Amino acid sequence: MIVERGIPLIIRIPLIPEHTDSEENITALVQFVGSLAGVTAVNLLPIIGRIEQVRDARPGVRVARHGPASYERVEAIAKRFETLAVDCEIVT
Numbered sequence: 199m200i201v202e203r204g205i206p207l208i209i210r211i212p213l214i215p216e217h218t219d220s221e222e223n224i225t226a227l228v229q230f231v232g233s234l235a236g237v238t239a240v241n242l243l244p245i246i247g248r249i250e251q252v253r254d255a256r257p258g259v260r261v262a263r264h265g266p267a268s269y270e271r272v273e274a275i276a277k278r279f280e281t282l283a284v285d286c287e288i289v290t
Contacts, residue, residue: 205236245267
């Protein structure tokens with residue numbers, strides 16, 4: 199329906215180190231985006247700053263600290279989406 203109406207479809211993907219930026223996840227996302235009709239752009243949203251250590255829902259379990267993804271890593275991910283012939287922008 200979106201394609202028939204000429205509405206641009208922009209996919210926005212937050213990049214959280216060791217969560218959403220794994221090779222397995224990026225491969226699946228590239229395949230998924232490639233299967234969609236009408237995608238005009240992909241926006242990559244790398245986190246800025248640090249993910250602070252927070253308490254997990256389970257007692258005594260904590261999420262580790264992670265810094266933001268490196269610029270080189272984000273650029274490499276962008277190039278994978280560019281193989282789909284869509285604009286890929288790194289949004290900071």
